[in-house]
Amino acid sequence: MNYDKNTIYITGIARANNTDPITVMYNCFFLGVIVNRESGIIVDITCNTISNVTTDFIRSILVGYNLGKDLEKMINEVHERFLGTAQKALVVALKDAYNKFLIERKKHNKE
DSSP: OOOOTTEEEEEEEEOOOTTSHHHHHHSSEEEEEEEETTTOBEEEEEEOOSSHHHHHHHHHHHTTSBTTTOHHHHHHHHHHHOOSTTHHHHHHHHHHHHHHHHHHHHHHHHO
């Protein structure tokens, strides 16, 4: 897939539950967010889940939200719809990506 030149790639990292297969295989939960730099809209998502179906489901939950404005809405939807063992790790990784996006936005706006 090709992404517009106005998109940026941001990562969020979190520790998953010790019993989660993600921790056994990867040692942490990783969330990659491709976002439009100006609008904040999430264009695509990737993460290191064990199953492609899980990654696709997480993508279906988060794509289309505004990373800079919709954090609470995304967290609420994750709590309502994603009941996997990595739920807490997904929320922490999402918050990490959100914080990095805000830092990047401030830095970019100063230029």
